[in-house]
Amino acid sequence: MTRRRKFWGWGYEDEVITPEQRETMAAVAQFYLPGFTPVDRAEPEIGAINLSAPRVAPPDSLAALFTADTWERAAHTYGKSTRDIVRGIEGDFSAAPDWVALPRDEADVARILDWCTSHRVAVAPFGGGTSVVGGVEIGRVRDAFAGTVSLDLRHLNRVLEVDPISRAARIQGGTLGPDLEDQLRPHGLTLRHFPQSFALSTLGGWIATRAGGHFATLYTHIDDLVESTRMVTPAGVMESRRLPGSGAGPSPDRTVLGSEGALGVITEAWMRVLPRPIYRGQATARFPGDRGFLQGAQACRMLSQSGLYPANCRLIDATEAMLNGVGDGSFALLVLGFESADHPLDAWMARAVELCRDAGGQVPDKAIKLSGGVDEARDSAASGWRDSFLRAPYLRDILILMGVIAETFETAITWERFEQFHGAVMEAGRTALDATCGGGRMTCRFTHVYPDGPAPYFTLLAPGKPGQMVQQWDTVKAAVSEALIAQGGTITHHHAVGRDHRPWYDQQRPALYGEFLKAGKQALDPAGVMNPGVVVDP
Numbered sequence: 001m002t003r004r005r006k007f008w009g010w011g012y013e014d015e016v017i018t019p020e021q022r023e024t025m026a027a028v029a030q031f032y033l034p035g036f037t038p039v040d041r042a043e044p045e046i047g048a049i050n051l052s053a054p055r056v057a058p059p060d061s062l063a064a065l066f067t068a069d070t071w072e073r074a075a076h077t078y079g080k081s082t083r084d085i086v087r088g089i090e091g092d093f094s095a096a097p098d099w100v101a102l103p104r105d106e107a108d109v110a111r112i113l114d115w116c117t118s119h120r121v122a123v124a125p126f127g128g129g130t131s132v133v134g135g136v137e138i139g140r141v142r143d144a145f146a147g148t149v150s151l152d153l154r155h156l157n158r159v160l161e162v163d164p165i166s167r168a169a170r171i172q173g174g175t176l177g178p179d180l181e182d183q184l185r186p187h188g189l190t191l192r193h194f195p196q197s198f199a200l201s202t203l204g205g206w207i208a209t210r211a212g213g214h215f216a217t218l219y220t221h222i223d224d225l226v227e228s229t230r231m232v233t234p235a236g237v238m239e240s241r242r243l244p245g246s247g248a249g250p251s252p253d254r255t256v257l258g259s260e261g262a263l264g265v266i267t268e269a270w271m272r273v274l275p276r277p278i279y280r281g282q283a284t285a286r287f288p289g290d291r292g293f294l295q296g297a298q299a300c301r302m303l304s305q306s307g308l309y310p311a312n313c314r315l316i317d318a319t320e321a322m323l324n325g326v327g328d329g330s331f332a333l334l335v336l337g338f339e340s341a342d343h344p345l346d347a348w349m350a351r352a353v354e355l356c357r358d359a360g361g362q363v364p365d366k367a368i369k370l371s372g373g374v375d376e377a378r379d380s381a382a383s384g385w386r387d388s389f390l391r392a393p394y395l396r397d398i399l400i401l402m403g404v405i406a407e408t409f410e411t412a413i414t415w416e417r418f419e420q421f422h423g424a425v426m427e428a429g430r431t432a433l434d435a436t437c438g439g440g441r442m443t444c445r446f447t448h449v450y451p452d453g454p455a456p457y458f459t460l461l462a463p464g465k466p467g468q469m470v471q472q473w474d475t476v477k478a479a480v481s482e483a484l485i486a487q488g489g490t491i492t493h494h495h496a497v498g499r500d501h502r503p504w505y506d507q508q509r510p511a512l513y514g515e516f517l518k519a520g521k522q523a524l525d526p527a528g529v530m531n532p533g534v535v536v537d538p
């Protein structure tokens, strides 16, 4: 039986929120947000959603590829940011696409784009719909077009070819994370790309948004795993050569990476794959005191510059460690991990622990675990951490349902500016939370670390006002975004630009580069129908 996704939030319809889960999350919210009163709101029901009739009709020759079913249109209205979930809960689906297109193969994709181009119909590629930046919300440009289409790649979901010699696989753009891994597993291979949204996001979405996996160093960005790409554009197909490397001019793959559906539809890609790891090492280091987080950052800098390349190097500030149930609020926590398909990791771990201790970290010997010859699925320490990480989006929806604003934002900055940057962004966030929500919590962790700087990831929890949560979040988000840009950071490290980040992305990118992108879009999408409003204006 095919499982159906929730049309308004994270996960599947059969994953019903239980009264016990609500009670637990209400207690959590009240503990961290003193004075907060949870709202008792039910999950929205599709029967209560009324959508306006589609404005245009596809021709008979394409009709079988389109649906105007209410559930489909509602489920393709938004991505999965807090502002999306809130609007879904409130039953606001005014931005629903007129149609959802479900191509069965690449030829269908080309035919759909042809029709959209000739009839001034805006079309947004839709992978898993987990965008948190308004990337799939085609309804935002509704009034400027004769119609809007969400083009769902769900049927392009196969690993088409595996090359075990060069260790690469040809994979279709609509393949979800778990399906992709299931199809690679019989070959003993993995793409080893695990964003937190892994369960519900797709290869095409990852490439289009330059997604970051949960590994902290080295090959964790989808960019590094792409060998070649194939994209259907309104002007034709653009396919790059399979090459391990090439110095032949600007890279066509780099144009496709981060294009967010504004240039075309990524139908397939050759991806670099790896043997599945069997050796693992894990350790945790505590950094107590007021400057614990900054000391932990120092450890991360030393680790990222050591050439050890830990798979995990996740520094969590004291408040967030407490929120995650792995601390009492008195210490920042650094979670370290190594993995290899080839060799035991004792020496790597020993040196990493030494660096943590040099930076003031406490690493009891019992906090160091090494395993060898263990398949990932059976390693309970590693999978336990990952399970709770992957479970977080479900818990977030429960918080939002009861009226908590629960959202994250992420960035990157070079090491020499980090301390000042962190202070300024925390200050801007807390000031905005106080002014807009009457208080709240803000925490920080590192998701990725590089030899030249970290990627800090901030989480905010605040009491929302019923009916005003979207505006409240927009105000807070604008304040922290201004601070990020003013301090020299990036508006996004891995969540992409979409529509929500455009004002700050436009400040960040060189103006001339914006013109260059515009010209490129004109060449590939002359009618300007491909996901208008993301990344670049037509």
Ligand SMILES: Cc1cc2nc3c(=O)[nH]c(=O)nc-3n(C[C@H](O)[C@H](O)[C@H](O)COP(=O)(O)OP(=O)(O)OC[C@H]3O[C@@H](n4cnc5c(N)ncnc54)[C@H](O)[C@@H]3O)c2cc1C
Binding pocket: 079, 080, 081, 124, 125, 126, 127, 128, 129, 130, 131, 132, 135, 136, 153, 173, 174, 194, 195, 196, 197, 200, 201, 202, 203, 204, 205, 206, 207, 208, 209, 210, 211, 212, 213, 214, 259, 260, 261, 262, 264, 265, 266, 267, 393, 494, 495, 496, 498, 531, 534
């Ligand atoms: C709870 C949660 C956790 C997340 N964790 C992470 C994380 O750890 N790392 C990370 O990088 N991101 C994360 N994200 C953001 C999001 O999952 C990523 O941006 C992801 O790459 C989107 O993939 P998708 O298949 O869902 O794409 P969608 O949301 O469907 O689309 C995203 C954008 O890509 C375009 N697009 C999608 N498919 C194609 C295609 N085949 N061709 C051309 N354009 C296409 C869309 O038009 C849109 O602009 C998270 C989101 C949520 C809700």
